[in-house]
Amino acid sequence: MVEEQNLYEVALTKLPGVGTQLTRQLVSYCGSAKAVFEANTAKLSKIPGVGPVLLKNLLDGSKTALYEAEEILKQAQEQDVQLLFYTSPKYPDRLKQIADAPTLLYFRGNGNLNQRRIISIVGTRQITSYGTSVTEKIVESLKPYNAMIVSGLAYGVDVVAHRAALQAGLQTIGVMASGPETIYPAVHRKYAERMLTQGGLLTENTFGTRPDAPRFPARNRIIAGMSDCTIVIEAALKSGTLITADLAHGYDKEVMAVPGNITSPVSEGTNYLIKSHKAATYTSVQDLVELLNWDLEDEAAAKKVKAAPVYDAAEYTSDELKVLQVLQQNGEEHMDNLSWKSQIPVSMLASVLLGLEFKGVVKAKPGKKFTLIL
Missing domain, CATH: 1.10.150.20 (5' to 3' exonuclease, C-terminal subdomain)
Incomplete structure (x- = not known):
């Protein structure tokens, strides 16, 4: 089926x-x-x-x-590749929200593309020792937050971010401009193979697709679209990295940039993003935590765990329990997302939700959204 x-x-x-x-x-x-x-x-x-x-x-x-x-x-x-149509529960929800999101994704790996916290890290291929140190420090500082690291598997900042994530035990996703079977550049194969068991490789391109130049800007929109925030480490004033930052900005995603040495060509792009207010300044992980309200989220989650109700299986149908589980994990959900995540067809889900409303445990909100009544 x-x-x-x-x-x-x-x-x-x-x-x-x-x-x-x-x-x-x-x-x-x-x-x-x-x-x-x-x-x-x-x-x-x-x-x-x-x-x-x-x-x-x-x-x-x-x-x-x-x-x-x-x-x-x-x-x-x-080749053990998952085909993720945009209606698949495994398709990245964050990416689904952008108008030019790919209809179909090819995915190899075991990562959760809808992980609670996802950060994209991008930058120059001509990374400096400062850029390497900063990238490694940023990734290590994200370890307590269990953030997934997304980048493009390229030379420079990309591969340093992937390598640091692997060392930190964080999930990391490489978004490629080639087909799912082609690792580019080939020298990064050892990291790519490790990523298959600690994240994965993602592309919109079918088998046999070569990593031609025009495919990289298209690849960048996936990097920008599937994360909560894009952090730019080092970048020249005219570069693909700034294109990624502009895409993220256009998607109403958060963008951060690390300030750099004013005499360094690869700091011109990051300093410009900060100066033009296209990116918030990153000086420590606390800047990111406050920008994304992670501290407030953690406080709310802790309170929710304490207050989370336990539902008696004898009082609910199996479909009702599936819906309640999704709402407990994700909070407020749109009806379409509820259908995908609970694997209940929309035509059946309407009656399930109505039954839960009658039982006083679920509340309908404007825009076909539903939430638990705690």
């Missing part, structure tokens, strides 16, 4: 002329990727954005797309 679902999800990304936004539109109107392929001409033509040309592409390209998807599924199984 899951494999069949994956087949249609992957095939949907292979249809000509169907981009990220239209894919979401099609799935939203039809109900699932499989339903898109089974929909007739009349139904498809009523979907906003589907004109005569695209309709022809959808109908004529289905067989080819499904064949390509079969090949991808076969390679994914052989």
